[in-house]
Amino acid sequence: xxxxxxxxxxxxxxxxxxxxxxxxxxxxxxxxxxxxxxxxxxxxxxxxxxxxxxxxxxxxxxxxxxxxxxxxxxxxxxxxxxxxxxxxxxxxxxxxxxxxxxxxxxxxxxxxxxxxxxxxxxxxxxxxxxxxxxxxxxxxxxxxxxxxxxxxxxxxxxxxxxxxxxxxxxxxxxxxxxxxxxxxxxxxxxxxxxxxxxxxxxxxxxxxxxxxxxxxxxxxxxxxxxxxxxxxxxxxxxxxxxxxxxxxxxxxxxxxxxxxxxxxxxxxxxxxxxxxxxxxxxxxxxxxxxxxxxxxxxxxxxxxxxxxxxxxxxxxxxxxxxxxxxxxxxxxxxxxxxxxxxxxxxxxxxxxxxxxxxxxxxxxxxxxxxxxxxxxxxxxxxxxxxxxxxxxxxxxxxxxxxxxxxxxxxxxxxxxxxxxxxxxxxxxxxxxxxxxxxxxxxxxxxxxxxxxxxxxxxxxxxxxxxxxxxxxxxxxxxxxxxxxxxxxxxxxxxxxxxxxxxxxxxxxxxxxxxxxxxxxxxxxxxxxxxxxxxxxxxxxxxxxxxxxxxxxxxxxxxxxxxxxxxxxxxxxxxxxxxxxxxxxxxxxxxxxxxxxxxxxxxxxxxxxxxxxxxxxxxxxxxxxxxxxxxxxxxxxxxxxxxxxxxxxxxxxxxxxxxxxxxxxxxxxxxxxxxxxxxxxxxxxxxxxxxxxxxxxxxxxxxxxxxxxxxxxxxxxxxxxxxxxxxxxxxxxxxxxxxxxxxxxxxxxxxxxxxxxxxxxxxxxxxxxxxxxxxxxxxxxxxxxxxxxxxxxxxxxxxxxxxxxxxxxxxxxxxxxxxxx
Numbered sequence: 134x135x136x137x138x139x140x141x142x143x144x145x146x147x148x149x150x151x152x153x154x155x156x157x158x159x160x161x162x163x164x165x166x167x168x169x170x171x172x173x174x175x176x177x178x179x180x181x182x183x184x185x186x187x188x189x190x191x192x193x194x195x196x197x198x199x200x201x202x203x204x205x206x207x208x209x210x211x212x213x214x215x216x217x218x219x220x221x222x223x224x225x226x227x228x229x230x231x232x233x234x235x236x237x238x239x240x241x242x243x244x245x246x247x248x249x250x251x252x253x254x255x256x257x258x259x260x261x262x263x264x265x266x267x268x269x270x271x272x273x274x275x276x277x278x279x280x281x282x283x284x285x286x287x288x289x290x291x292x293x294x295x296x297x298x299x300x301x302x303x304x305x306x307x308x309x310x311x312x313x314x315x316x317x318x319x320x321x322x323x324x325x326x327x328x329x330x331x332x333x334x335x336x337x338x339x340x341x342x343x344x345x346x347x348x349x350x351x352x353x354x355x356x357x358x359x360x361x362x363x364x365x366x367x368x369x370x371x372x373x374x375x376x377x378x379x380x381x382x383x384x385x386x387x388x389x390x391x392x393x394x395x396x397x398x399x400x401x402x403x404x405x406x407x408x409x410x411x412x413x414x415x416x417x418x419x420x421x422x423x424x425x426x427x428x429x430x431x432x433x434x435x436x437x438x439x440x441x442x443x444x445x446x447x448x449x450x451x452x453x454x455x456x457x458x459x460x461x462x463x464x465x466x467x468x469x470x471x472x473x474x475x476x477x478x479x480x481x482x483x484x485x486x487x488x489x490x491x492x493x494x495x496x497x498x499x500x501x502x503x504x505x506x507x508x509x510x511x512x513x514x515x516x517x518x519x520x521x522x523x524x525x526x527x528x529x530x531x532x533x534x535x536x537x538x539x540x541x542x543x544x545x546x547x548x549x550x551x552x553x554x555x556x557x558x559x560x561x562x563x564x565x566x567x568x569x570x571x572x573x574x575x576x577x578x579x580x581x582x583x584x585x586x587x588x589x590x591x592x593x594x595x596x597x598x599x600x601x602x603x604x605x606x607x608x609x610x611x612x613x614x615x616x617x618x619x620x621x622x623x624x625x626x627x628x629x630x631x632x633x634x635x636x637x638x639x640x641x642x643x644x645x646x647x648x649x650x651x652x653x654x655x656x657x658x659x660x661x662x663x664x665x666x667x668x669x670x671x672x673x674x675x676x677x678x679x680x681x682x683x684x685x686x687x688x689x690x691x692x693x694x695x696x697x698x699x700x701x702x703x704x705x706x707x708x709x710x711x712x713x714x715x716x717x718x719x720x721x722x723x724x725x726x727x728x729x730x731x732x733x734x735x736x737x738x739x740x741x742x743x744x745x746x747x748x749x750x751x752x753x754x755x756x757x758x759x760x761x762x763x764x765x766x767x768x769x770x771x772x773x774x775x776x777x778x779x780x781x782x783x784x785x786x787x788x789x790x791x792x793x794x795x796x797x798x799x800x801x802x803x804x805x806x807x808x809x810x811x812x813x814x815x816x817x818x819x820x821x822x823x824x825x826x827x828x829x830x831x832x833x834x835x836x837x838x839x840x841x842x843x844x845x846x847x848x849x850x851x852x853x854x855x856x857x858x859x860x861x862x863x864x865x866x867x868x869x870x871x872x873x874x875x876x877x878x879x880x881x882x883x884x885x886x887x888x889x890x891x892x893x894x895x896x897x898x899x900x901x902x903x904x905x906x907x908x909x910x911x912x913x914x915x916x917x918x919x920x921x922x923x924x925x926x927x928x929x930x931x932x933x934x935x936x937x938x939x940x941x942x943x944x945x946x947x948x949x950x951x952x953x
Contacts, residue, residue: 140208144215144245146265153245160211163244165190167237168197173735174771175509176470177234179704184231201228211241218242221265223299235298235466242293249429251347252292254285254307264292266306275309283311283356283529284349288427290469291348298466303496304350305426311351311529316624318528329366330374333566335601337386337874340374340404342366342394348426350461352491352533354525355392368403375407382413383600386874388459390420395430395438405445409452415832416874417449420459424486428471439475443482450483450797455834457485457876459518464497465505473513473770480514480768483801487516487876490557491524492543494535500546507547508707511555512738514768514775514803516836518876520557522570526624536628537561537587541570544894545911552684552708554739554777554807554838558878559894563621565611566593571893572866572881575634576627577620587627588612588620590637592867595619615639618867637863642947645815645855653784653816656851660781660811661745665845666712668886671921675699682888683920687712690723697730703920704736710743710779717742717778718758728765732774739775740765747780747806751791759798768803778806780835783817785825788833796834807836810879811847812862814855814943820868827869831877840865842892843944844884852943859946862892883944887937888912898946899933905944909937 140157169190173182184200185193194207203210210228217226218238226233254260257273257280264287268276279285285307287295295302331339344363349356378384387408394401401419408414419442423430431438446456458479462468476486488510490497497503507517522540524533544559560567561574568574573592580586594617610622616637627633648656666687669679677692678699685708688696700706709731711717711724724742731737746753766776778799782788796806808830812818817826823840830837842862843852862881869878881892887909890896895911913935917924931938 142208142211142215144219146219146221148221148265148267149262151262151265155245157208157211159244160241161194161207163240164197164237165194167234167240168193171236171470171771175505175512176236178232181232181234197231201231203228214238214241215245218297219265221267221296223295223297223302226297236469238297239293239469242296246289246293248289249427249433251286251288251427254280254287256280260285260307263287264302264306265296266302272309275312276307279307279309279311279529283307283351284345286345286347286349288348290428290471291426294426294466294469298464300464300466300496300502304352304463304493305348307351308532310532313531314528315531316526316528327377328374329370330377332601335383335597336872337388338378338381338384339388339390340371340394341391342371342389342400342404343391343397345392345396347393347396347423347430350422352493352524352530354527365397366400368399371400371403372407375404375411378408378414379411381601385413386416386418386876387414388418388420393421393423394419395421395423405449405456409449409454414454416455416457416876418457418459418876422461424458424460424472424475425462425467425469428469428475431475432471436478439478442479442484446482446484450801455483455485457487459487459489461489461491462506462510463490463493465502465509468506468509470770473509476510476513476515477768477770477773477803481803483797483803485516485800486514487518488557489519489521491533492520492522492535492540493524493533496533498535498539498543500543500550503543503547504550507551507555507557508738511552512707512773512775513770514773516805517555517557519560519567522559522561523625525562534625536626537576538628538632541629541632541894544570544891548889548891548895548911549916550683552739553682553880553889554708554741556880558880561589561623561625563589563591563623564608565591565598565619565621567870567875568592569866569870569878571891572863573870576632577614577636578633579627580622585626586622586624587633589623590614590634591619591621592871593619594871597871638948640860640948642858642860644858644861645818648813648815648855656813656816656847657783657787660783660847661749663846664712664714664743665781665809665811665847667884667889670886670888671917671924673699673921680920681710683916684708685710688727689713690715690720690727692727697727697734700731700737701734707737708739708741709737710741712743716746717744718746718753721758721761725761725765728774728776732767732772735772738773739777741777741779743779745781747778747792747795748782748787751789751795754795754799759802762799762804763802766802766804776804778804779809779838780806781809781811782826782830783810783813785822785829788826788829788835792835793833800834805836806834807838809839809841810837811841811845812843812852812857812865813848814852814857816851818855818857818861818865820861820864823865824868824872827873827877827879831874837877837879839882839889840879842881842883843941849942856943856945858948859892859898859944860948883907883941885909885937885939885941887917887939899938903945905941905946906931906938907941907944908933909939912937 141154144153185196257277329341547556560569568591574590577588577590612620667681677689678696680686687710690713767774897908899906
């Protein structure tokens with residue numbers, strides 16, 4: 134056992150030459166605390182936790198010293214660790230082959246460099262002294278120019294993280310390429326701006342409450358905005374903006390942003406109080422990145438700001454409104470215990486937190502880091518919303534740009550390796566609004582006059598902007614296409630010319646006649662009584678367990694120890710769906726038994742319960758049922774096991790006020806409700822129907838998860854006679870994106886015997902006469918063999934480049950247009 138003493142240790146940071154003293158006892162206690170509290174969590178890799186046995190902190194610490202070659206020598210261990218940190222390389226610290234967790238290194242730096250708040254950087258020397266960064270002498274003059282042109286501001290939390298992570302430093306440290314003039318000063322159209330009020334969409338606007346950020350991400354457009362040099366608006370200005378919203382009945386959502394709006398409490402209070410009284414406003418979306426880089430803003434003074442938000446959310450709910458928090462995370466190294474604590478606390482009190490992630494070259498562009506990032510954030514309760522490709526095309530951030538094809542191809546990696554509930558929508562924010570790749574938009578062609586630009590088909594129309602911003606139609610960078618939507622000229626490389634799809638021709642076929650009322654009722658009854666269980670893509674050898682994805686299994690409530698052992702022995706499984714012929718709320722006793730056992734399996738972070746009772750009789754979710762579900766839900770920082778309710782709808786008229794009431798009660802306990810919808814020929818295959826359904830689901834607080842294009846048991850009989858035309862899917866995606874909120878857009882999915890794929894994004898059409906076949910671009914032979922090395926494919930299965938090709942009944946492609 135190591136000897137405890139109060140011996141002081143001195144750390145000399147190489148580049149700043151600054152000496153810091155810390156007690157050895159303090160470092161020992163911090164390490165023990167980390168090992169004991171976060172054992173078997175995602176704050177370290179599995180092999181690290183195998184080294185430090187699942188015991189108390191003292192025993193774990195002793196094992197750590199022994200494994201790193203410092204038996205009974207804590208001082209030698211910390212000297213080795215801190216000397217590595219002091220080198221300022223930002224590389225992983227490896228002692229005797231043991232990779233120390235990034236979060237542990239940050240915890241040690243909290244003792245050496247304590248404090249909170251943020252610091253404005255005015256000189257290169259100040260930057261070096263604060264961060265211990267290595268700036269070559271020949272670059273110092275140019276870095277000083279950057280600091281003088283664009284603001285550099287760092288939180289103390291971020292400084293500690295970037296000192297031990299190149300991925301974090303890459304996002305916040307100034308660099309000489311920022312002097313490169315390639316790019317734009319602004320990322321969207323100026324005429325939408327009026328004081329603190331900005332409008333890009335008819336149904337939602339932006340309030341800019343604070344013109345500065347506590348930290349400036351180098352890739353973000355906010356470091357360019359002229360507003361950062363303007364005076365902050367006042368509560369009087371907020372009141373004026375609220376008046377503008379009151380006059381515009383079409384505005385349903387307000388995105389509250391800045392800079393960081395949480396830095397201006399009076400404006401935040403004026404915004405919430407004012408909009409609370411506007412009847413037609415449904416949602417306030419509060420945007421901040423401080424959860425990642427300045428978490429103390431929310432946690433200081435006994436979590437005063439968090440408690441304020443929770444109280445205001447309850448007041449908003451009484452007015453029939455909701456609060457959501459939007460935040461950005463880029464890389465797993467940014468995830469701190471504090472950030473997860475904030476997310477979980479908000480979610481457990483009915484405030485949805487959703488994640489948006491810019492796709493950055495040489496930072497989060499290889500795939501595994503995104504899988505880790507999204508899985509960990511989801512476990513804490515967050516919804517994974519967007520990944521932006523590319524990041525903002527502004528001046529000075531070209532080092533972050535990646536050709537669009539890399540971001541598009543990332544969709545296949547994420548679909549194969551991440552839970553379907555943690556996959557972001559891959560979108561591009563054009564100057565006139567967002568588009569989703571290969572559903573509501575695509576690349577049409579390269580610009581004939583400038584090879585640095587491409588034309589992107591967007592879902593927007595000239596008529597859309599006439600309603601609130603007619604000047605948008607006069608811009609030189611837009612053109613109307615033959616189908617009636619707008620193409621926009623966009624600064625980006627395509628990367629892969631096969632993704633230049635070209636214009637879409639006009640429709641050739643007529644739509645199905647609407648089904649009769651009795652046919653619709655029969656379909657509803659069938660959906661209520663038939664499990665839409667996905668196919669087991671491999672043979673698990675277990676009657677009560679099917680594996681529908683690398684990360685997901687479905688089990689029946691009768692599943693025994695063999696099924697649970699299978700889950701425990703496959704650490705890639707994060708999601709367990711409990712599905713039965715009975716409704717979930719009728720088998721809670723069995724569900725409780727299973728979830729108690731799943732709680733001991735650290736890699737499972739979510740259990741999903743299917744309930745058609747929620748669809749057809751939401752009043753059955755009584756106080757007793759909800760309280761029972763609450764006891765099973767563990768949205769938290771360490772070893773989460775969150776609970777979600779899955780339900781199904783077909784038509785907008787199925788949604789009632791009772792659904793909204795029950796969703797609110799469940800969300801206030803941290804339980805999410807999400808919905809899948811099967812697309813059915815002649816029943817709901819019109820863009821207007823799905824757009825109305827998406828809007829009503831959003832209003833009820835139900836997350837629109839999957840719109841199934843084809844392949845489900847409920848679809849095959851109906852759609853064989855009334856097939857879904859791929860042309861209609863594009864129309865549906867276009868209208869939902871254009872007319873709705875970005876928060877109500879589903880993922881467009883095809884179900885097959887070898888797994889689910891995204892329409893167009895991770896699948897491609899192979900047309901053979903009257904047969905529609907789909908190539909599953911996200912899976913290959915190795916994918917299935919990795920789950921079962923004895924797996925054999927059906928003799929008649931086709932492969933194209935090692936990827937399965939399957940026939941999809943009920944789906945047709947009547948137009949030669951190649952978007953799939």
